Amino acid sequence: MLTINAELRKETGKSFSRKLRIHNKFPGILYGVGNSNILLTLDHNSIFNLQKQISFYQECLFLVIKDEKYKVKVQAIQRHSFKLKLLHIDFLHA
Structure with missing residues (x-):
């Protein structure tokens, strides 16, 4: 099973998301x-490489926070419309 490391964030909004993306990170949410x-x-780089695998979408993952x-x-x-960038990801409790 794949494992993803994540950090908590408190800030929201477009300007904060842009600042994250400048530092090669991007926002996400976990809900259920x-x-x-x-x-x-x-x-960004770790998730971008993982999302190339089919199992990323089909199986349960471990999210470490x-x-x-x-x-x-x-x-x-x-995803960004023409750049190879992820903009946001939603995770659902399994």
Whole structure:
């Protein structure tokens, strides 16, 4: 099973997302029924390389946030229209 490392974030909005992308990171969210939403910051290169594998979309993944492991599935990914960049990712509690 694939493992993804993520960091918590508090800031939201377009300007903060742009600042993240300048530093080769991008925003994401973890949500699910009965759980509160968790705002995430993810490393672009590691996720970009993982998302090339079919198992990234079909299987459950482990998301590690501050030494806590969550079993998740990829719900949605937003990509830039012509650059090879990921803009946002949604994870769903599995």
